[in-house]
Amino acid sequence: MSDADGFPGDNEPEPVMLPGTAAETSPERPWPVRHLSPKIGEYVSRMSPVWVEGQVLGVKRWRDLVFLTLRDTDENMSLGATLPAKAVEELGTPLEDGARIVVHAKPQWWTKSGSLQMRGREVRAVGLGDLLARLEMLKTALAEEGLFSPDRKVPLPFVPHVVGLVCATQGDAEHDVVENAQRRWPAVSFEIRRVTVQGPRAVPEVVAAMRELDARDEVDVIVVARGGGAFEDLLPFSDEEMVRAASRIVTPLVSAIGHEKDSPLLDLVADYRASTPTDAGKRIVPDAAQERQGVHRALATMRGSLLARVEREERGLSTFRTRPVMAHPARMLDPHRARLDTLHHACGRALVDILSTADARARELSASLRALSPQSTLDRGYAVVRDAEGQVVRDASVLDPGDQVLVRVAQGAFIAEVEALEGEDPDLY
Template sequence: MTEFPTEPPSASMPERASETTPESPWPLRVLSENLKRYFERAPEAWIEGQLIEANVRGGHAYLTMRDLDVEYSLSLTVWSSVLRGLDAKPEVGSRVVARVKPSFWLKNGRLSMNALDIKPVGIGDLMVRLEKLRKALFDEGLFAPERKQPLPFLPQRIGLITGRDSDAEKDVIKNATLRWPGVKFEIRYSAVQGVNAVSQVIAALKDLDNNPDVDVIVIARGGGSFEDLFPFSDEQLVRAVAAAQTPVVSAIGHEADRPILDDVADLRASTPTDAAKRIVPDFHEEKSRIDQARERMEYAITRFVDRELKNLESLRTRPVLAAPEGMVTVRKEDLLRYRERSYSAMTHRLRREVDAIHHFKTQVRALSPQKTLDRGYSVVQKADDLSIVRQPAEAPAGTPLFIRLAGGKIAAMSEGEIADAN
């Protein structure tokens, strides 16, 4: 690194910039030399952008590079020695990478960037970079089918992001309106290629995603070259689409080189016309389906009613419904028959029991004391206490007695015991 002479600080000169005051300032050369030493220590860096201006004067090239996504630009100086050693001279409009290092000019206090090497970025390099990003996003799961949101059957309002007065806009609106005349659009115009495309498409996407009336968002462009479509593979745009709460349809219209937007979108349409056909149903087809469904329903209902009428007629002709009193008549006959059987059984049982009672009555009467008296027997009782006399000793002479006979009783007096003649 080049060394520059520096003025030794005097006793009154501050050592640091933060210590300077109006009363004790630095000489301008001190600040300039310190700045130069600071920038000279900065390392070299590779940067990428689009070359938008190139002037060659005195064998040196003075270039202007612009960032690919935002409106930032940077001036570069390519010395003749470096310019002669380049394999290919950079062209305005091309995408390049440059190895740069800052340089500070003491005389005019100008900061510039010296380009030590410049290389154009070819299609092959972009495709390799694109496939690397695609694989990284795939591994992250942004392309997974389960992350994709289903589109509404009939969106009430469609958000459309496209270029102003573009064929893509006309194709989407025309074909969607032909299929469903009542469809409404919320259109956001943005650049669809170039340095401003990514930022404007992201801004339009966020605006439509925050609109509760928008049911689906279509990002449309009518094809183009690989370089023109490169913004639709930008990582910021792809992640913004993946984070959207509203379903997003990609309608870029490029079959050969699919941008990454096609992979992360909830639906990929091959063209803007195809997008219009897939986001809204066809009115005539839906009306035809409704008519067919109505005819099938009418046919099914008619068959059901006819079948039930036949079932009712079959039920009405059954005997139980044709003559419902028959069931009562049968039960009445059963009741009469059971009553007669019960009456007969009870009568027979009563007769048997009456005969048994008469038999028992005859037996009782045959065994009664009266029947014994009727046969000529008598019962002797004492007249005072009517106790039965069973032994002669119980009625000594002079004992008053009653003698009970079959026809009554007589009074008697005991004469005492009489010897047995036997």
Template sequence: MDTSFPSDGPERQEPPAQLPRLARDTTPENPWPLSKLSYALHGWVQKAPDAWVEGQVIEVSHRARVSFVTLRDLQEEVSVSVTMFKKDMARLEHPLERGSRVIVNLKADFYVKTGRLSMLGRDIRPVGLGDLLERLERLRRALADEGLFDPSHKKPLPVLPHRVGLITGRNSDAEKDVVRNATNRWPGVEFEIREVPVQGSGSARAVIGALEELDRMDQVDVIVIARGGGAFEDLLSFSEESVLRAVFAAQTPVVSAIGHENDQPLLDHVADFRASTPTDAGKRIVPDVQDERLRIAQARSALDRAVSGMLEREQHGLATVRSRPALAQPDGMILVREEDLDRWRSRAWSAASSLTLRAQDSVSQMRARVRALSPQQTLDRGYAVLQTADGSVLTDADDAAPGQSLSVRLARGELGVDVTSSSARQPGEH
């Protein structure tokens, strides 16, 4: 880094030629005169451009020709004293008051004689309500376009938080309202309280620090950011972009409880739940123990009725099943089947007997027919069969020669005869 400074100042006697030209070339043996360094710093500061800055007035002191205004940064613990000339202050419609937000055109100045760096204010403009509202509206639209207000990103509140993180002002009514109403509804709830400035310079940074600390605690189930009512300017810390982004990034559900019903800082849109007042927040973060006891009693009663009804239905069904004949007289089914078996046995026996009798009759008839056709039957009626010696049956008288021996077969026994004569006479002829 070049540590040289341009030489810019009133006419003065030139330093000896042997003096170092640059600040970095100075040594204990060859130092600069103090005036050379002061004039060099003055020239360097004079080249710095002016800048418009915004801050909050924390102190105003008027002199004859100038006024000294102390400004503080809206976010950080940074303050600066500004020298304003009377003609610039005269353009203000209303005198400056402590706590006012202003925009000032600042120009840095280094006073050579005392070596003091100061800020000269060339123009000062109060930030009116309209300007603040316009800024908030632009911020609201920008964050909405990014999705920070999207309901899909909002985390549900726990049904019964064991420990509640509370960010609020020191010994504030908001703290008392949240703790008292939550404890009245659920006596067992515990609080992790962080007391921070809730308005003015540095409040946004303090709220963010407390939020990040509580968000890292595993035992904290929900975080409430609470503040009582106040002027519009008093609630601006809860519309700061840094606060809104910290709430959106938190892993723990966040409840916004700022001001009264009509107060709606941008925190209400980013938080996971908006309570209209700190009192409302105390009622919303925990259930009512009396209501829960009533619900438990109602649930137990409904469960008793359901179980009793089920038992009665099952008992009635069991009695109905037991009253059925199959269970009331289990041997009845066997008796019915036994009767059926006897009936079927009787019918089978009758059918078999009938078939046997008919078969016997048929056999007898067939036997009679066979017997009627039997040669023995013919012999029994007095007929005889003549057979030759070789066993051939003789049917024609011409086949027998006189003196031929024949065998006569009778119904019982045989006779041996000799042919004495033959005749061609037919039966029935004389």
């Protein structure tokens, strides 16, 4: 046996045994590349043939084989593939870059170069009908989720100060939007993000640009514009990732993709669908000339209404001034003056009656008071005697000889001294 058969020579050391499986490898016992690459080939060879779809790129023919690259239009991924020239010729149309095909191929691992390639057996062109059917399925699924519901749409601002524009690095879309918008409203400004608008880089770049503009508080509305193209070129704007990203944009979104007949799914999720980039430029801002005319018309209408109201009030005032009551205003007071005189006389009579009644009553009370007053008794010669404490003396026994008393008579009063009490000196009287 030779060394290639895994047996050592007579004078050579026994080789180290390699791990049997990948799980048994370690930093101390790794597989060499020459051992790993065939292992990968064995694993890949067990894979069944698969139908795979992609966009054609870099078509080259060599003898009976056609070499090409299958590219995913949504992700930046690609695989090399080979096809029998006969199978390609049976398509009936030339296989050119950008075409979409479906290939029935089996993965093949090239051990020496360590590369994977799809070895095709059959090839079919992806027709427009197939693409439309897939888009319709995606459209139905997204609609069921409510992404196209009118309730989700928000109105565009009447006068945006800053417009975010996502457009191609080259093309007329940017010019059409900016030129038409600034022609209508010169004060509007733009935040422009130039991106790739077709191919595998379109989706991630457009999504990143929309998110960046949405995060800027000064941006009032976002416009995504592209100036037309083939149906396949507009497919990124129907990509599920882009549509979902657009549905999460908070800033009002305007879709201006292609021409009026084009209708990618981005149009359905946007808050406003412009038929062209030119239409978008006209829609996002008002027409300053028309608004100025509207202001002038409104001012004229208000001025006319105000003048008509003033004239109407002047006519009413003139009519009111011609009335007799306005010609001789004092006549309005005549009825009130007569009424006031009547009330004045009535008040006088009432006051006289009140005073007469009060006077009679006062006289009556005065007579009664005089009749009941001690003064009348005093006038008949009687006197009121009070002791030193001011008490009226009703019993002579409370006094002692020598006590002083106050005697009030009809006219004045005097102080007297008790010399004797009645009964002690009967000759006194």
